[in-house]
Every structure is written in structure tokens, then in C-alpha cells.
Amino acid sequence: MRSSAVALVLVALVAGCSGESDHGHAPPVGSASVVATASGPISTGPFNATDVQFATDMIPHHQQAVDMTTLAATHASSAEVKALAAKIRKEQEPEIATMSGWLMAWGEPVPSPGAMHHDSGDMGGMPGMLTDTELHQLGAATGPAFDKLFLTLMIKHHEGAVETATTAQSQGSAVKQLAGAIVTSQTAEIAEMKALLDKLP
Template sequence: MRHLAAIGAVLLVTACGSTDAHDAGHPPAAASPAASTAPSTAPSAGPFNGTDVQFATDMIPHHRQAVDMAAMAATKASDPGVKAIAAKIRAGQEPEIATMAGWLTAWGEPVPSPGAMHHDMGDMGGMPGMLTDTELRQLGAASGAAFDKLFLTLMIKHHEGAVETATTAQAQGESPAVKQLAGAVVASQTAEIAEMKALLDKLP
């Protein structure tokens, strides 16, 4: 009887120990979903080079200027087609600005502040397609049909500069994320250039 009691005690202790070990394993299992989502919050993982940094540094002010131009069209344009493409440009480029700012932060590079790139840099070998101060003043002073024509003319030039810069990033950049966005810029803005040229041809 003593022998049986001893065996029973050992089995009871063993069972309790197994339950405790099982219970102790629950917290890591519960924490694993949060751990698995952590990598997705880290932007621009992977290699990058100077071309990637330059692309983001130049394209952020370039996109901001396009967004500003598109905002003008919301109140100054008279053609529904012009208003529509301006809204599409704004909706497409605002998220890209945030993405590129995230890259620069992750790379330890400064994010250009609003107005950091002077508009006249477009005439001084800076980012291609940037409007000059004079062009911006002309666009701001126009309205109606005159605005429509000037907006399309200047935005076509602006887009062509972005396509040029993005093509360089595709060829010379190292970051897969930059190459992907650069490819998207080339595709979307080339299509928008064609759309704007068609709109311009239809204007009286």
C-alpha cells in the first residue's frame, strides 16, 4: 500500500508539473502575432545607395509642388477634365510623399521641409520639371479657361521631369522599394501626360 501511495504521489506531481509547463508556454504563443507584425512597420528594409537617397530627397519637393498645383485646380479650373486629373494627381502623390519621407528617416537622412527646394532650381540644374517662381505666379493669377491651358502645359512639363528622374532611379538605384516606386511613377505619370495632352488638344 505504501508503495502504491508513493507511485500515486509521483504521478500527481508529474501531472501538475506538466500542466505548469503547458501554462507557462501560453504567453509566448499569445505574443507571437504582435511580434510577427513588427517587421512590416519598418520602412525601406534592405540595401540603398546615393541614387536612392537623391531620388527621395528631390522627388518629395517635386511631388509637393504638384500637389500645390493640383489644389489650385480645385478652385480655379473650369474644365471638368482638368479638375478630375488634378484630383487624381493629388490623390496619387500625397501618399508617395509620406512613403519617401519614411525612407529618408529610416536611412538617417534629412527629410526636406516644405519650401526647402527653391522653385527656380528647375532652371539651375536641379530637379527636372520644377516650376519657377514666375511660372507659379502666372498659374496663381490665372483662372477659368486660361488656367486650364496653363495648368496642363506646366503639369505636363512637371510630369516629364518626374519621369526622367524616376527612370534614372530605376537604372541606378539599389533599393528594391525605390525601384518599385520609381517604376510606378514612370507608368502613372506617363499615362497622365498622355491624358493631359489629349485634354489640352480639346480645349478651345
């Protein structure tokens, strides 16, 4: 499976990096590193604190979107909503693998899948994250009610990602290309979701 292959490559990468330092310290900010993912090697180039924060925040943000799209496969009634959800999942799963690889190469901890899930309206540094209450409401909904709630919450979720990625584009280094791709794809998907929402009864 792809995830297994990525894991094996990342383990090998970390083992190789650890040989360069007796203490396994993270590469200093500004150093270059190469990360191998399912789609091939990606040179991260020089990186800074913004890059680390972006990947650390965006991984659980993406994972939450993947969780939402998983619900859509069985709870949605609209074929268009299901297709959009599948598209979002297809985009964001490889991006999670890429960002996880970067953090491992930089000697930074990779967030757990449930990181940043809160039951408060204050999400801290990463905008757009759904609360546990909102996730519970989404999981309990089915049919047209799910379609409407999914679109509403995913628009909010995407808007948070676009805000964070826009900042990374201007202040980051290694993540600029990925941040730009997220801004482009998710801005287009926000427009698509708003159009779908307008069509719902």
C-alpha cells in the same frame, strides 16, 4: 487624420532606430530598413546614394505638384482638369509620406515643403520643377486660361519626374518599385493631359 498617424509611426520608427546607435548615425549604405506608412510597412531593402538623392529631390517635386492640384480645385473650369488634378494629388501625397519615411529611416534630412523653389530656369538636379514666376502665373489664372496653363506646366512637371524616376530605376536599389510606378502612372497622365490640351479652344 492620415498625416498625423504617419507622423506618429515615423516618430516611433526613428526612436527605435536611435536605440541601435549611441550617436544616431544613419544606417550605412547597403543596409536594410523597414518603413511604416499609412498603407502599412514597406521594406526598403538595401539602399544606395541614388535612392537617397531620388527621395530628396522627388519629395519637393511631388509637393509642388500637390500645390498645383490644390489650385485646380478652385481655379479650373474644366471638370476633366479638376478630376485629373484630384487623381494626381491622391497618388502623390502617399508617395511623399513613403519617401519621407525612407529618408528618416536612413538618417537623412527630409526636405522642407518649399525646397527647390527657384525663380530661375536652372532647377539644378531635378528637372521639371516650376519657377516661382510660373507658380505665380498659375495662381493668378482662372477659368479656361488656368486649364491651359495647368496642363502645360503639369506636362513639363511630369516629364521631369519621369526622367528622374527612369534614372532611379536603373541606378537605384530601394526605390526601384516606386520609381517604376511613377514612370508608368505619370507617362499615362502626360498622354491624358496632352489629349485634354488638344481639346481646349
